[in-house]
Amino acid sequence: MISETDFITNNYSIKINQGSSTWSAPSNIALVKYWGKKQDQIPANPSLSFTLKNCKTITKLSYSKKEDTGNFSFDLLFEGKPKEDFKPKIQKFLERIETYCPYLKNYHLTIDTENTFPHSSGIASSASGMAALAINIMSLEKELCPSITDEFFYQKASFLARLGSGSACRSINGNIVVWGTHNEIPRSSNLFGVEFPTQIHPNFNNYQDTILLVDKGEKQVSSSVGHDLMHNHPFAEQRFLQAPQNLSRIKSILETGNIEDFIKIVESEALTLHAMMLTSIPYFILMKPNTLEILNKIWEFRNRTKIPVCFTLDAGANVHVLYPENVIVETLQFIKDELVGYCQNGQYICDEIGFGVQKL
Incomplete structure (x- = not known):
């Protein structure tokens, strides 16, 4: 069984001064709901969701090497404009994932994000937003450590997204995603979402x-x-x-x-x-x-x-x-x-x- 320590990476073989990546991540809608959680964003019960197609967040993460590595340093733009009121949530997220992504303090980050659905439309954007940020962070990690596998890449992205917003872990991979351990879902975990394991009936295509x-x-x-x-x-x-x-x-x-x-x-x-x-x-x-x-x-x-x-x-x-x-x-x-x-x-x-x- 995979544990939190499996996501601690220290073997960064490549040195990078600057770069950027851009990913989109969708929102999702739970069909079996999770309501109630334990410490560290662990769900009290498993959940299952449909991944959406059109309602998504598009995030560009730019990073440049800095000399002061004592603190996190980032700018946050929403639809091209500074978004100060959301910065505390990003700061908290970066602090939560520091153990798993220690390289982040070496860079100044610029997070430029937008939604394809209307802002403040009442659709939860934390799932798509945190998933988009997490997958961009994993793009940086892949640059620093090219040997990581695709499976690890997406699994850790889901793991990181969960630490920002629980349901965000269901927005990384698959059309139907299960989050939380369940004895009928192989490799299901409280730490990350997994793709629905079997073929769905054409009625649900x-x-x-x-x-x-x-x-x-x-x-x-x-x-x-x-x-x-x-x-x-x-x-x-x-x-x-x-x-x-x-x-x-x-x-x-x-x-x-x-x-x-x-x-x-x-x-x-x-x-x-x-x-x-x-x-x-x-x-x-x-x-x-x-x-x-x-x-x-x-x-x-x-x-x-x-x-x-x-x-x-x-x-x-x-x-x-x-x-x-x-x-x-x-x-x-x-x-x-x-x-x-x-x-x-x-x-x-x-x-x-x-x-x-x-x-x-």
Whole structure:
């Protein structure tokens, strides 16, 4: 079994004065949710996610050798402009990964990043953002240590991304990713995400995700605070038993193509996530009235038409509408006719399953 110490690299055979790399990393949407974590970003239960295709972060990392190696040194640009309010999060991330990437203090870093989806659109960008930064850091490490394997390269990138944002480890590799140890997923780990191990049924090829932007404001309770509230949650232990069972079920469903059972698991998981928020101490609600209106409209439409449209939710008010590729026309018409009115400024984003990071 791989441990944290396996990611400590000290054999840097090449000296580099300056350079740069550019990668894109997608966002992802969990179908089996993780809610609650232990020390060092270790999940309390395993999770499974669809990697998205269009919602991604593009990050260029430039690095130049410096004389003072006592501290981290970096500039952060978002869409070409300095982004000071995000720098503390990057500083904390660099401190967390210092043991595994000691070479970073030798360089001044310029992190130039942008999103393909609207800024502050209510889509979690920490997953794609941290994944993009982590894979760029691994590009620098590969320059310094060319002997590292591709497997190690992507595995460590996922490991580093997790230390920035837990779900970011699911944005590195694969169209479907599992994070957290599970006895039916070979080589699964709490330390990094792994690609879904078996062939998925054609029913799930190019599966669609239309994201309805119900509320673009800042959440009243951050995900970090929400995770912490699971420590003394009255139903936490039951939830931590339920999630692996649901992951087993959805693994079988993805292999056999049963969309009806897929809908049951995915919607149940979404509502369970929000039930954990409703029953924590202190309790809180991240859904909005329009979120509930959309869920009811989806149920009503599915019952009426038998078109297999379903929803999932992240830790917020927005709704991910999931559906097979062969019902795009009918579903998009339904979204335009009946759901857009519940979105803030009528905004929604069309996406689908993607395949992880890309070097640009």
